[in-house]
Amino acid sequence: MSILSEISENLQRGKAKIVKELVQQAIDEGIPAQDILEKGLLAGMDVVGDRFKKNEVFVPEVLVAARAMNMGTTLLKPLLAESGVEAAGKVCIGTVKGDLHDIGKNLVKMMMEGKGLEVVDLGTDVAPETYVKTAIEQNCQIICCSALLTTTMPVMGEVVKEAEKAGIRDKVKIMIGGAPVTEAFCQQIGADKYTTDAASAADAAVEFCRGMA
Amino acid sequence: MTSKERVLSTLNFTNTQERIPRQLWSLPWAQEHCPEMMERLSRDFEWDFDGPDTVLKEQPVTKGDAYAVGEYVDEWGCIFTNIHRGVIGEVKQPIVEDDDWDDVGRVHIPEELLSFDIDQVNRSCEQKQGKFLFASCCPRPFEQLQFIRGTANLYMDLMDPPPKLLEFMKRMHDFYSRLMEKWAKTEVDSLNMMDDWGSQNDLLINPQLWDEYFGPMYRDYIDIAHQNGKKIFMHSDGNILRIIPKLIDLGLDAVNSQLFCMGLENLAPYKGKITFWGEIDRQHLLPRGTTADIDQAVESVYRTLWQDGGCIAQCEFGPGANPENVYRVYQAWEKIRNK
Numbered sequence A: 001m002s003i004l005s006e007i008s009e010n011l012q013r014g015k016a017k018i019v020k021e022l023v024q025q026a027i028d029e030g031i032p033a034q035d036i037l038e039k040g041l042l043a044g045m046d047v048v049g050d051r052f053k054k055n056e057v058f059v060p061e062v063l064v065a066a067r068a069m070n071m072g073t074t075l076l077k078p079l080l081a082e083s084g085v086e087a088a089g090k091v092c093i094g095t096v097k098g099d100l101h102d103i104g105k106n107l108v109k110m111m112m113e114g115k116g117l118e119v120v121d122l123g124t125d126v127a128p129e130t131y132v133k134t135a136i137e138q139n140c141q142i143i144c145c146s147a148l149l150t151t152t153m154p155v156m157g158e159v160v161k162e163a164e165k166a167g168i169r170d171k172v173k174i175m176i177g178g179a180p181v182t183e184a185f186c187q188q189i190g191a192d193k194y195t196t197d198a199a200s201a202a203d204a205a206v207e208f209c210r211g212m213a
Numbered sequence B: 001m002t003s004k005e006r007v008l009s010t011l012n013f014t015n016t017q018e019r020i021p022r023q024l025w026s027l028p029w030a031q032e033h034c035p036e037m038m039e040r041l042s043r044d045f046e047w048d049f050d051g052p053d054t055v056l057k058e059q060p061v062t063k064g065d066a067y068a069v070g071e072y073v074d075e076w077g078c079i080f081t082n083i084h085r086g087v088i089g090e091v092k093q094p095i096v097e098d099d100d101w102d103d104v105g106r107v108h109i110p111e112e113l114l115s116f117d118i119d120q121v122n123r124s125c126e127q128k129q130g131k132f133l134f135a136s137c138c139p140r141p142f143e144q145l146q147f148i149r150g151t152a153n154l155y156m157d158l159m160d161p162p163p164k165l166l167e168f169m170k171r172m173h174d175f176y177s178r179l180m181e182k183w184a185k186t187e188v189d190s191l192n193m194m195d196d197w198g199s200q201n202d203l204l205i206n207p208q209l210w211d212e213y214f215g216p217m218y219r220d221y222i223d224i225a226h227q228n229g230k231k232i233f234m235h236s237d238g239n240i241l242r243i244i245p246k247l248i249d250l251g252l253d254a255v256n257s258q259l260f261c262m263g264l265e266n267l268a269p270y271k272g273k274i275t276f277w278g279e280i281d282r283q284h285l286l287p288r289g290t291t292a293d294i295d296q297a298v299e300s301v302y303r304t305l306w307q308d309g310g311c312i313a314q315c316e317f318g319p320g321a322n323p324e325n326v327y328r329v330y331q332a333w334e335k336i337r338n339k
């Protein structure tokens, strides 16, 4: 097995220490950082995302895989920066104001990172202005809002309005999700995309960034 | 028939004539935002469930109020931050920070909860005679571990549990078992337990992990109840379809879960095997449904899951629920059988 597939395999099993060692070994062997990232780490995360989408693996498996990926990317970051490799796009994400549920939001973040996107995590209880301000200041192409309570879903509509007010609505895509959210609600508030799971959310985000590049 | 008899016949699938037992769940939010409806509900319907007033000789080490804005420390020492009055908050800073659980000594096992007097509880039970009485304790091993360690950390730990976590889980289980044993010696009718096991479309963790670590704990609590002639109820939010048959195998009497996110038709095979302790969907129907939607929902729960028992009229009055819809739930159940 090639070292890159070994990285991918171990990442899928959440073996963080081994992934770290293998990434170091690959660097030492002179494999380009971008290849290690794409054909090793991100390839592994892709498999995990896909299996999660099909309910074959669960939240813990995704978390340990993401932890392993982070171990690897930490080593690669300086090398990627040196060779001028840029992230596939930039996203800010948070759970909306009044809501503290963050397991789903964290998974979306991890899956997006697993697709090579840069993600600014705003945490939980995030006000509409904060999303918009962050998107402007940090040049994010996408704003992602998560809500798990029916009472906090309307805040997502406020984010859309806030983006309009700030004059950036045509420059950012707004994605929404969380257990009670539906496609109909997405259309009703004028957001751009709703997905039921984190892996599809990451796919959609990559598509958006490609389209906007 | 007394409330107690009505509930027991429902749990035993011998309720051929009587009305369906009912219980209202409400978060403090409901009392604060909709006091009139709370008043109307308590006036207009007879409620079947209650529990003894319990006096603890030693007070648990809690600080603050779980439902107030700010910080709350629970019986185990876990620190919650809350941003909204009337609902619970979340743990931002777990007390066990070490990946090997070396700092597990910071967790307090709340032995104080065992400091009630059985005679005192029994006297209170006597005063509430006629109602179906729940014990005032509720093991929640999975959730409590999350509060101690943080959800994401615990999930990762469970993938390859450090020995000190496993050791702690044994201590936790030993404590819960002693608590259940003591309550099973009182005059209450049922023990209860809870742990949210589902996300919207599946389990939160791999069912193998559930079988390995948590199923055996629940089995012990269920056995304690049954060995002492008590019933046992469990609450678990989310889509828990995968574990419903396991809970039935373990002998659980009643389960409260999100029927509508699992799909009623998927639960039909379990009719007559377990009692569905409510609910009516609080994600869509209670906040936004019409009264006709509510009637239809209640009717379909009854049609799909009732078999001379097996259903309890219950829903949760919490943030976002339309008060009129909550009322309608009980009206609709009453219409089905009103004896």
Ligand code: B12
Pocket (backbone or CB within 6 Å): A059, A098, A099, A100, A101, A102, A103, A104, A105, A107, A108, A144, A145, A146, A147, A148, A149, A150, A151, A175, A176, A177, A178, A179, A180, A193, A194, A195, A196, A197, A198, A199, A201, B027, B083, B084, B086, B087, B088, B089, B090, B151, B196, B197, B198, B199, B200, B204, B237, B238, B239, B258, B261, B282, B283, B318, B319, B320
């Ligand atoms: C775990 C949980 C909790 C934990 C949260 C821990 C944490 N750190 O997040 C705790 C115990 C703290 C909690 C508290 C409460 N909870 Co809660 N909770 C849940 C539960 C059981 C699972 C949620 C979860 O984590 N799922 C796992 C993740 C992976 O799924 P997810 O979040 O849906 O995310 C996936 C997708 O939706 C999507 N996604 C998520 N975000 C985004 C964003 C974008 C942009 C996209 C594209 C996709 C996307 O991708 C994810 C992965 O595939 C749900 C039940 C349910 N049906 O969901 C109830 C639930 C959400 N809670 C509920 C309630 C009522 C509460 C409380 C009010 C309860 C109380 N007694 O006070 C409090 C409120 C706290 C607050 N102020 O926010 C209700 C909400 C009902 C309603 N009216 O909407 C639910 C539905 C349970 C029920 N019985 O109905 N809860």
